[in-house]
């Protein structure tokens with residue numbers, strides 16, 4: 001990284017290790033936003049129907065590539081959605097063929113399009129054992145779905161009920177604890193061996209749960225796992241900026257059309273792709289950790305996955321950027337994270 005009097009930030013091209021690119025018109029509307037800032041991204045498989053086979057993932061990859069602007073230099077990394085019947089051979093074949101970069105565990109009904117998720121972790125042990133053998137990472141939406149557990153406790157309880165046992169039973173399995181939101185999760189990851197990492201979103205570094213209720217109910221601050229108390233946000237900021245190689249960038253950008261968000265039962269998900277690097281850079285600057293930004297954004301993720309670091313570099317400059325109230329039009333009109341705010345870093349683009 002080079003920083004000129006902290007007004008210009010140049011880093012290796014970063015990757016987004018957790019994004020929802022959707023399909024159809026929404027894919028066409030959002031793919032370019034992610035490809036503008038990132039060289040690669042882990043594309044989540046929670047489409048309807050979910051992406052469970054090598055053929056479905058290859059076809060989805062083609063649709064993503066077709067949705068990109070002509071000058072994009074972007075590689076989507078595909079994932080398989082694990083169901084109770086997950087086939088170890090299909091996973092291994094997809095990984096060997098370079099189609100699947102990882103497989104995703106959604107506890108059944110935990111989040112958007114998780115109806116086909118896993119009902120009992122034991123059901124996928126054959127798949128997980130195969131993944132451990134071949135070095136294929138498991139990505140986890142880490143929340144219990146038990147309605148008796150308070151929504152703010154679902155991540156911490158998931159560690160105790162599921163994740164700790166999984167890590168004990170399969171000690172060589174690479175596990176990414178996705179979009180962590182609690183001090184308990186950050187502590188668990190730090191206390192674990194090198195096979196356990198985590199992604200952290202911009203929103204969980206920037207808002208706490210008060211933001212969801214500031215002056216009224218704020219559907220655009222609602223995502224899953226839900227934002228927690230302030231002390232959790234502070235713990236996540238310490239983890240992200242600590243320099244630990246276990247934490248890396250994953251936006252969890254999750255677009256939903258405005259009428260699906262602003263509704264009696266609004267969808268979970270925050271669309272943060274358009275200003276993702278600006279968000280993260282602001283956090284690292286506020287924490288006095290701009291010198292650690294490049295590792296979080298561009299090095300820790302590929303090293304964890306065992307993939308090469310990107311060639312090429314990007315630049316951000318210290319400059320005021322006004323975030324629009326909405327982006328796009330018609331059925332793909334979206335409210336971005338930070339809508340109506342002014343950010344202090346500006347993503348310029350690639351440099352030679």
Ligand SMILES: NC(=O)N[C@@H](CC(=O)O)C(=O)O
Pocket residue numbers: 020046111112113141222223224225252254255268269270
């Ligand atoms: N994060 C969210 O709130 N929503 C995601 C699903 C997920 O990542 O859990 C989505 O697909 O909309």
Ligand SMILES: [Zn+2]
Pocket residue numbers: 111141178179224225
């Ligand atoms: Zn999730």
Ligand SMILES: [Zn+2]
Pocket residue numbers: 018019020044252254
């Ligand atoms: Zn997600």
